[in-house]
Amino acid sequence: MTLMSTTSKLATSVDQLTGEANVTKAQLDAKVVLVDAAVVTTQAEQTATEAARDEAAARATDAETHLAAVKAGVTYQGISAIFAEKAVTAVDVFVYDTSLDSDGGAWRKRCQHTSWYNEPLNTAERGARREFPAVAVIIAVAGDAITIYDADDPMLPMWMVFPRGSTTHWFDSAQDVTCVSALNSVVCVGSKFDEENRGGLRVFNFASDTGQHFAGTYQSYNWYYAGGIAQRGITGRTYNGSGNLIVDRRVTDVTLAALPDAPIDLTTGLPVPTIAVSTLGGVSIIKNSGAVVNDLYARSVYRLEFADSSLVWCPTSNPENWFITDKIGDVEDGWVFSEYLRREDLIGDDYPRGPQATSANNRHAYLGDSIFATSNTVAPSAGVFLYQRGRAVSFNKNEGLIAKITSTFNSGWMLGDIRGAFLSSVDSSPLSGGDEITTNGEFETDTVWVKDSGWSIEGGLASYDGATYGSLSQQNSGIQAGKTYRVTISIGTNASGAGQFFVQLKGAQSGQYNFASGTSYTFYLTAGSSGNDIGIYSNSTFPFTIAKISVLGADLDVSPRGAMKSAGLLVHGSIIREQVASGAELSGYRGFSDLNFLSLENTDALDTGSGDFSYMGWVFNPSIYDTFLSRSDGAGLGWYLQRGNGQFWFSSTVGGSINAGAIPDTGWSFICLSQNNGVVSGYVNAALIGTGLGSANMSIPNSVLTFGIKRPDLAGAIDTMTGKMALWRFSATAPTPEQFRKIYEDERKLFQPGAQCTLYGTSDAVTALAYDPKTNLLHIGTSAGRSTFDGLQRVANTETPVTTAISAVNGLIAEQWRHDR
Structure with a gap:
C-alpha cells in the first residue's frame, strides 16, 4: 500500500468521523431542547402537584374538623343534649361502627335491592338517607322499641325507627326492650316481657333484609317476620316450627362475634355471627350453624361478653363467680364453664379473685389480648378489676394478672396466687400509728361509751343482755374518714356460743364474726364518712361480754386476699x-x-x-x-x-x-x-x-x-x-x-409527672363500662362522671354522671341513662 493511498483512506475516515460527530452533536442539541422542554413541563407538574398536595391537606384538615364535630356531637354532652331534645330515654346504647365488620362495612354498598333501601324517606319511621350509616348509634328506647341514629352526621338525625304495634307486629305494644348489639349487618335486640310471644330476642339482618324472633321456651316455636325490614311496622309473621328455642324469653344481654370458623352467608357474603344471649333462665348460644345450645346451670345471668373465642358470663344465683367458657363455637347443649373468677371476699384458695357477681350491678368489657374488665357497684367489690388470663393451673386457679382500681387506690398488676398488695393509696396525708386510738377500750370505767338498751359496763367488761338489739359506741376524733385502721376485739364470755357481731367506723361496716369465748378477732377497716366513730353491734339473742377493743392506724391490703382476710399493715x-x-x-x-x-x-x-x-x-x-x-x-x-x-x-x-x-x-x-x-x-x-x-x-x-x-x-x-x-x-x-x-x-x-390512676371523683360504684377497640381506651362510668383509662392510667375524665350505659368506637362515645335491666 502506497503512502498516498494510506493518507487518502485516513482522510476519508476522518471525514466520516467528523460527519458522524456532527450528526451526534445535532442529535444531542435536539435532545437538550427536549430536556429543556421536559424541565418546563416537570416544573409545571410539580407546581400542580404541590397545589394538589396543599388542597389535599386542606381537605384532610376539613375532614378532621368534621370528625371532631361528629365526635363532639356524640360524646356525653352532645348526645345527651340531642336525646333530651328528642325526649329519648335509653335503656341501652350501642355504637355500631361498620368498619369493624368482617368486610369493613362494604355490605352497606350492596343493599340497593332491599325493601328498607327503597322505602319512602322522611317519614315518622325513616330519615332522609337511604344508605345504612357507616357509624350508627342504636338506642333501645324505654317504653318503646329501638331507634337507629346516623352518626355520620354530627346532628345525629334519626335514620330508622322500629315502632311498636299489636302482638303480631315485629315489636308489640307491651315490649320491654333491654339490650342491643350488632355485627356484620345483624342487629340483635333483647326484651324480657313475661308473657306469651313477648320478650325473647329479635334478630334483624340488614344485608339479607330479614327478621327473626327467638321467643324463648314459653312457646314451642320461633317466628320469621313476613316481608323485608320495610314491613317492620306492619302486621305479619310466620311460625318457625323447627324449635331452636333460647332457654328463656326474659333476655338481659346479647353479644355477637364472628368466630374464625364462621361459614359465609351466601346471601350477604358475610361470615355468620355467633350470638350469645343471657336470660333470667340461663345462657343460650345461637351458633353460626343456626343451632341453639343452652348452658347446663339454668341460673339467672345478667351480663356476658365475647373474649375472642371465649365467653365471659356471670350467673347471679352463684354470686361468687364470673364464669369463662372457652371454644364457645364448639359447645353443645348442656355446656359448662372452663374457668371461673371467684368473688374476692369469700374464703377459699381460688386465684385470682374478682368482683361479686350480683344481678344487674355487674358490668364487663373485653379489651383484647386476653384482658377483660369487670366491675360492680356493691362493696367490697366496687371499683374496676382488669384481668389478663395466664396459664390455667385448674378451673379455679390461673397464673394471670389482675388489677383493682377504685377512687382511692390503684393496686397495680397483682400476679396469680396474690398474697398481699400494699402502698397503693393516692392519699398524701401522713400515716400515723402506734398509739391506741380507742378511749377506755378495756372498759375500766363506765365512761365515754354510749350504751343502747341491753348494754352495760362493769368490772372491766362490756356486757350485752341478748334481749334488745342495740349498739355500744363512742365518738372519737382519732377516727378519720377514708383512713384505714386495725381493729382487735377480745370476747370475754358467750353464754351460748351462737350469734355474731360486727364493727362500724364512721358507718363503714366490717364483716360479721362468730362469738367464741376467750377469742380475739383482728381485722382491717377503712372508715366511712358519717355515723358513730366506733360502734359495736350484735344480732345475738344470748348474753355475751367484750373484754377489750383496740383500734390502731394501718395501711390496707388491697389484694383479694386482703378483702377475704381483712388484712393490712400496722403503722409504727x-x-x-x-x-x-x-x-x-x-x-x-x-x-x-x-x-x-x-x-x-x-x-x-x-x-x-x-x-x-x-x-x-x-x-x-x-x-x-x-x-x-x-x-x-x-x-x-x-x-x-x-x-x-x-x-x-x-x-x-x-x-x-x-x-x-x-x-x-x-x-x-x-x-x-x-x-x-x-x-x-x-x-x-x-x-x-x-x-x-x-x-x-x-x-x-x-x-x-x-x-x-x-x-x-x-x-x-x-x-x-x-x-x-x-x-x-x-x-x-x-x-x-x-x-x-x-x-x-x-x-x-x-x-410520670401528672399521671392519674384512680376513678375520677369519690364513687367506686361503677355504672357502665365500654372499651373502644380502635383507640384502645376503656371508659368507666360512675356518678362522678366518665373516667377514661389507657391500661392502668387515667388519661381523661368528664364530670357529668353516667348512670348505666356507655358505648364507644374510634373516639365516638355515646352515654345515656337507662333503667335497670
Whole structure:
C-alpha cells in the first residue's frame, strides 16, 4: 500500500468521523431542547402537584374538623343534649361502627335491592338517607322499641325507627326492650316481657333484609317476620316450627362475634355471627350453624361478653363467680364453664379473685389480648378489676394478672396466687400509728361509751343482755374518714356460743364474726364518712361480754386476699406519703426509721416453702444500703432485700442469696425478687440481674415482715429506707418474662409527672363500662362522671354522671341513662 493511498483512506475516515460527530452533536442539541422542554413541563407538574398536595391537606384538615364535630356531637354532652331534645330515654346504647365488620362495612354498598333501601324517606319511621350509616348509634328506647341514629352526621338525625304495634307486629305494644348489639349487618335486640310471644330476642339482618324472633321456651316455636325490614311496622309473621328455642324469653344481654370458623352467608357474603344471649333462665348460644345450645346451670345471668373465642358470663344465683367458657363455637347443649373468677371476699384458695357477681350491678368489657374488665357497684367489690388470663393451673386457679382500681387506690398488676398488695393509696396525708386510738377500750370505767338498751359496763367488761338489739359506741376524733385502721376485739364470755357481731367506723361496716369465748378477732377497716366513730353491734339473742377493743392506724391490703382476710399493715410511728411525681396521683411512702416503719404481723400467707414466689414493687432514690423489705422470726431466721453496696442484695438465712447487678440511686426503679422452679432471681426494671445460690425456703414460723427497715435480729446494722416506696406486692406465683415486661411498662407510666390512676371523683360504684377497640381506651362510668383509662392510667375524665350505659368506637362515645335491666 502506497503512502498516498494510506493518507487518502485516513482522510476519508476522518471525514466520516467528523460527519458522524456532527450528526451526534445535532442529535444531542435536539435532545437538550427536549430536556429543556421536559424541565418546563416537570416544573409545571410539580407546581400542580404541590397545589394538589396543599388542597389535599386542606381537605384532610376539613375532614378532621368534621370528625371532631361528629365526635363532639356524640360524646356525653352532645348526645345527651340531642336525646333530651328528642325526649329519648335509653335503656341501652350501642355504637355500631361498620368498619369493624368482617368486610369493613362494604355490605352497606350492596343493599340497593332491599325493601328498607327503597322505602319512602322522611317519614315518622325513616330519615332522609337511604344508605345504612357507616357509624350508627342504636338506642333501645324505654317504653318503646329501638331507634337507629346516623352518626355520620354530627346532628345525629334519626335514620330508622322500629315502632311498636299489636302482638303480631315485629315489636308489640307491651315490649320491654333491654339490650342491643350488632355485627356484620345483624342487629340483635333483647326484651324480657313475661308473657306469651313477648320478650325473647329479635334478630334483624340488614344485608339479607330479614327478621327473626327467638321467643324463648314459653312457646314451642320461633317466628320469621313476613316481608323485608320495610314491613317492620306492619302486621305479619310466620311460625318457625323447627324449635331452636333460647332457654328463656326474659333476655338481659346479647353479644355477637364472628368466630374464625364462621361459614359465609351466601346471601350477604358475610361470615355468620355467633350470638350469645343471657336470660333470667340461663345462657343460650345461637351458633353460626343456626343451632341453639343452652348452658347446663339454668341460673339467672345478667351480663356476658365475647373474649375472642371465649365467653365471659356471670350467673347471679352463684354470686361468687364470673364464669369463662372457652371454644364457645364448639359447645353443645348442656355446656359448662372452663374457668371461673371467684368473688374476692369469700374464703377459699381460688386465684385470682374478682368482683361479686350480683344481678344487674355487674358490668364487663373485653379489651383484647386476653384482658377483660369487670366491675360492680356493691362493696367490697366496687371499683374496676382488669384481668389478663395466664396459664390455667385448674378451673379455679390461673397464673394471670389482675388489677383493682377504685377512687382511692390503684393496686397495680397483682400476679396469680396474690398474697398481699400494699402502698397503693393516692392519699398524701401522713400515716400515723402506734398509739391506741380507742378511749377506755378495756372498759375500766363506765365512761365515754354510749350504751343502747341491753348494754352495760362493769368490772372491766362490756356486757350485752341478748334481749334488745342495740349498739355500744363512742365518738372519737382519732377516727378519720377514708383512713384505714386495725381493729382487735377480745370476747370475754358467750353464754351460748351462737350469734355474731360486727364493727362500724364512721358507718363503714366490717364483716360479721362468730362469738367464741376467750377469742380475739383482728381485722382491717377503712372508715366511712358519717355515723358513730366506733360502734359495736350484735344480732345475738344470748348474753355475751367484750373484754377489750383496740383500734390502731394501718395501711390496707388491697389484694383479694386482703378483702377475704381483712388484712393490712400496722403503722409504727408516722410515715410520710407524698406524690410520686409532680402532679401525679399515686403516693410514695417515705420517712422510714427504727421508730417509723410498717409491719405485717400475720405472715402465714407468705409461707410458700421452697415453691415459687415473687415480691415486687417500686423504689425511689435509694441510698447505698437502703432496705426495702425484711422478714424474720426474731431469732435470726429470715431474709432482707436491699440496695446493698449499690447492688441487688437478697441476704438470706433461708437460702438463695443474691448479690449482683445494680439498682439505680436516682428516679423510680421496679424491683422484683422471685423464685421459679427452685431458682431465686433478681430483676431491676424487668431485666434479670442475677440468680441466687440454691433455692429459698420462705416458710418462717412466727415471723414479722417489715417495710423500710431491716429486722434487728438479722446480721449487720439496722438499715432503713431513705427513699420512697410504692406498689409492693407478694405472690406465690413467679412471673413469666412477658408478665415482667407488661407490669413494668404499664406501671412506670403511673410514676410520670401528672399521671392519674384512680376513678375520677369519690364513687367506686361503677355504672357502665365500654372499651373502644380502635383507640384502645376503656371508659368507666360512675356518678362522678366518665373516667377514661389507657391500661392502668387515667388519661381523661368528664364530670357529668353516667348512670348505666356507655358505648364507644374510634373516639365516638355515646352515654345515656337507662333503667335497670
